[in-house]
Amino acid sequence: MRSFVAIELPEDVKARLAGLTRKLQAGRSIPPEYMHLTLAFLGDAPLDRLEDLHDGLSLLSLPAFELTLAGLGTFGPGPRTLWVGVLAEARxxxxxxxxxxxxxxxxxRLERRRFVPHVTLARFREGEGGAALPVLAAHGAFSLGPIPVDGITLFASHLGPGGARYEVLERYPLRSEWH
Incomplete structure (x- = not known):
């Protein structure tokens, strides 16, 4: 099952982020309900492995924390992706x-790549990436936070003609500071 582990964002944060891409002339904005911060993309993992991961995540005992979104950027030539960054946070x-x-x-089995925390805002096909430039120019210094992080979510990702559709498989709370 194609899946990933991510931090869900509060509704007000997703609404603010969706506002950044409302005037894109090309590309595909990520629907606000699908905006998240990926911690690990699991790929097409067998169900028994996901069950083993679920057992481990259920025992997770890390403290809740806050994060701050800051700055816009792009990935790939063209570019292919528009994202908002996350300030470095040890937790x-x-x-x-x-x-x-x-x-x-x-x-x-996970890809070995450096963790670059970000929230994807839009994706572009070849030749469409220039549509990101006005958003970068107008909102490049975007900042929002602090945003509470009190849990993580295991998602299934179902691919379809209109893009991926995400399904919550399980939510795992983080420890409150006062425990």
Whole structure:
């Protein structure tokens, strides 16, 4: 099952982010309900491996924290993706490393790539990426936060002609500071 582990964003944050891409002349904006911060893309993992990962995530005992979104950027030539960045936060890094470790312990093979925390806002086909430039110019210094992070979510990703559709498989709370 194609899946990933991510931080869900509050509705008000997703609405603000959707406002950044409302005037794009090309490309495909990510629907607000699908905006998230990916901690680990699991690919097409077998169900038994996802169950093992679920067991590990259920025992997760890391503290809740806050993060701040800051700055817009792009990935790929053209570019292919418009995103909003996340300020470095030690607890976010620790959480991401723990999720990756649990996924590998469950036997899920992950791509080895540096963690660049971001929220994808839009995707572009070849030749459409120039549509990101006015958004970058107008909102490049965008900042929003602090945003509470009190849990993580295991999602299934179903590919279709209109793009991916995400389904929540399970939510895992983080520890409140006062416990």
């Amino acid at each position: 976010l890094g620790a959480l991401q490393k723990k999720v990756v470790s649990l996924a590998r312990r469950a036997g899920i």
